[in-house]
Amino acid sequence: MHRPPSTRLRCYLHTINPILNQHCRSISTASTLSYNASPDRITSQRDWNTNDEFFKFTRGRFLVNEAENLRTREIRFDMNHLARAAAESIGATQCISIQKYPDGMFNKAFLMTMDNGREIVAKVPNPNAGVPHFTTASEVATMDFARTVLNTPAPRVYTWNSHAESHPVGAEFIIMEKSEGIPLSHVWDTLKLPQKLQVLLTMTRLQKEWLSVSFSHYGGLYYAQDVQPPPDSHYVKDGKAVYDSKFAIGPATGRDWVDAGRSMLNIERGPWSSLSQYLQAVGTRETQAIQSLKLPKQIALLCGPKLYQPDTEKKLTILTWYQQIIDALIPKDTAITKPRLWHNDLHDDNIFVDPHNPETITGIIDWQSCHISPLFSHNPDPAFLHWDGLEPETLDLVPRPNLSGLSPEERSAAVSEYTVHNVFIGWRKLMHAKNPDLYRAVTFRNTPSYGLIFLAHRMFEYGEAHFQSLLVDMEDTWGDLPAMTSDVPFPFHFSEADIERIKLDSDGAVAGTELVAEVKEQLDDLWPDKGFIEHERYDDCKAALQEIKNQILDQLAETDEERTEYERYWPFE
Structure with missing residues (x-):
């Protein structure tokens, strides 16, 4: 626990890196729509609503909470009206074929071909995509801003709707141009x-x-008519303030404000005028999630009696600590703290x-959940x-x-x-x-300060063991933080018993992370990233996981009670 600072940091990065990478992969694999991939179905009939697979998740199976994962990725709407809206948006008479792209984890996308030969992409968010209205409204405005202000080749939107109940389609949707070229993949x-x-x-x-x-603020980007922006909402382009009546800053749309049930929380979602306010709101959000939502099963690290076991009270205590030291963690370099899209x-x-x-x-596609943060x-x-x-x-x-x-x-x-x-x-x-x-x-991003901020953002799911360990180590370097002066003491006292307990928790979490790494290495391409696997590999994946589970239980569980506990924490069905 008292390694030299540089060694401690490298050790921290080594153990937390799989969690960081797992989180990043959860974004990249989850939102893939692959608009040039082979379609699941090409249809040329007129009653599009008879194609049940348009509305369900058909890309594969889940080995974690499958029923719930499928439910939150199924959405019923009127495809006939969506096809009609798409045709009208580009001056065509009718849509003559629809291809469903492989499902994304948060959306469904369709390639629609019109009677005049033009092709467009229609995107419909799943129930798990985000907060109704705001997720779609922000995505549309963000694509427009990216294309017209940031000179980025984002798709042009022809028509869209962010109020499901107000349109005959019965769902939110975006009708946009099909990107030119081929995927870099x-x-x-x-x-x-x-x-x-x-x-x-x-x-x-x-x-x-x-x-x-x-x-000027942290949050999400919108058209001004879709939110109630703060009075001084603006952006700064090349050093010049732009008070644009078209765009405005509104509630946050990042995935950390949505995932694992957070979209249902009644919480402040911004915008915020200061970084301290924004980071405090993150702590409040995670506190409410822990207090009111069911802890999700964890596949970033395995848990159990000889490993780490998630602890609600520890999570809440840590968030209290986090909110006491936020200002000390914020770097003084304003270039890296300014709100950016x-x-x-x-x-x-x-x-x-x-x-x-x-x-x-x-072209660059899939701007959903892009947000304004440091x-x-x-x-x-x-x-x-x-x-x-x-x-x-x-x-x-x-x-x-x-x-x-x-x-x-x-x-x-x-x-x-x-x-x-x-x-x-x-x-x-x-x-x-x-x-x-x-x-x-x-x-x-390679400092303990960032590590604490990152872990706080996902405290509901994981992170308390690593957070405690980093915080204990920070006592030695507290005075070196840019926001601190020598006369400001470290605000916490850890007894030798505390340090020993935190070390045990940290060692258990590291062991659980390393076990996941070993399982992934054994499974190779059968590893179910985010609990998902393609249909053709499902049976092999499930059998392999069962075999590995038995090996782990035989190795770690010494009593029937311990075996039951490991069974309870095992994330895969």
């Missing part, structure tokens, strides 16, 4: 290193545009490129980089691996690791040179 692995670096250079330029704009889900199915010139980005809280790195390691200690490229004596499989793995590492280093070099504010945000 179709070509990324085939691109040569110089081509990949050109894609990254284009992404760097886009992020530079995003960095050129900050906002960002696309946090830059995986390779959300980015479209020119098939004849794949270095050219032609730069340091946004994901700086595109998911298509496939970087799961710790932050590199230097920006030096790694040398080519020695492939002599390796099997073909080993050579392939070594070359892949070398490529991924150096592409990521190339990305960091571009960021350092072109977007230094973003690079400084990355630096802050």
Whole structure:
């Protein structure tokens, strides 16, 4: 518990990184709509409502709370009226075919072809997508802002509705243009290193545009007529304040305000004029979630008698501590604390490129839940980089691996690791040179202060053991925090018994995280990310999980009571 500060931090990053990566993957895999993927069904009939699969989740199965997961991803609406609205929005007479894209975790998307040959995309949010009205209204305004102010190729919206009860469709929807090009996922692995670096250079330029704009408040972006904005709501473009009557700042729409039942909470959702207010509201939100919602089953770490067991009272106590030290955690660098709008889900199915010139980005889709928050809280790195390691200690490229004596499989793995590492280093070099504010945000994201802020944002699901351990360690460096002075004492006292208990909790949580890593390694492509697996792999996945579960129980459970406890915490059905 009393390792040197640099060693403690690297240890923290090593243990918390799987949780950070799991959270990021939960965004990227969950929202995939892959608008150029093979359709589930092509239909040319006139009564579209007879196709039951349009309304249900058909992409695969769940191994965690399947009934509930399917229920929250089924939505009934009038497809005939949706097709009619789509046709009218672009001046066509009628829709002649509908293709359903593979389900996203929060939305359904359809490719509609009109009698005049034009194709458009229709998107309908599932019940779990977010707070009614605000989620759709914010997504539409954000796409418009991205395209017209941030010079980003976001889809153009032809028509939309954010009040389900007010329209014959009976659901919220967005009718938008189909992005040109092909998903980056179709070509990324085939691109040569110089081509990949050109894609990254284009992404760097886009992020530079995003960095050129900050906002007066933290929250979500809307059209002014869809919310009641604060009187001084505005944005700043290249240093100049813009009081635009078209756009306004309203309630937050990020996934951490929605997931695991949070959308049902009666809480303050912003906007907020200061970072301290915003972070305090996060603590209040997590407190109410813990007090009023059922704790979700956890797959970021396994729990049980010899591991860590979630504790409601500890969670609430920690949030009280968090709210006492928020101001001390906030960095003084205003460039990384200003409210910024960002696309946090830059995986390779959300980015479209020119098939004849794949270095050219032609479209970025899926702006749902993009929100205005401090730069340091946004994901700086595109998911298509496939970087799961710790932050590199230097920006030096790694040398080519020695492939002599390796099997073909080993050579392939070594070359892949070398490529991924150096592409990521190339990305960091571009960021350092072109977007230094973003690079400084990355630096802050590798500090204990950011770790505490991040864990507080997800305290309802997990994080209390890691939070306690980080907080105890912070006593040694409290005076080094930018917001602190030497005469402000560390506000908590931990006895030796407290420290020992916290160490046991932390060790148990680390062991649970490492167990998940081992299970994922054993399952490989059978691992059910976010509890989801495709139909064709469901039986094999379920059988493999049952075998692994039996192994874990045989190894850890010494009594029938302990076995029952492990069974209770086991997340998979």
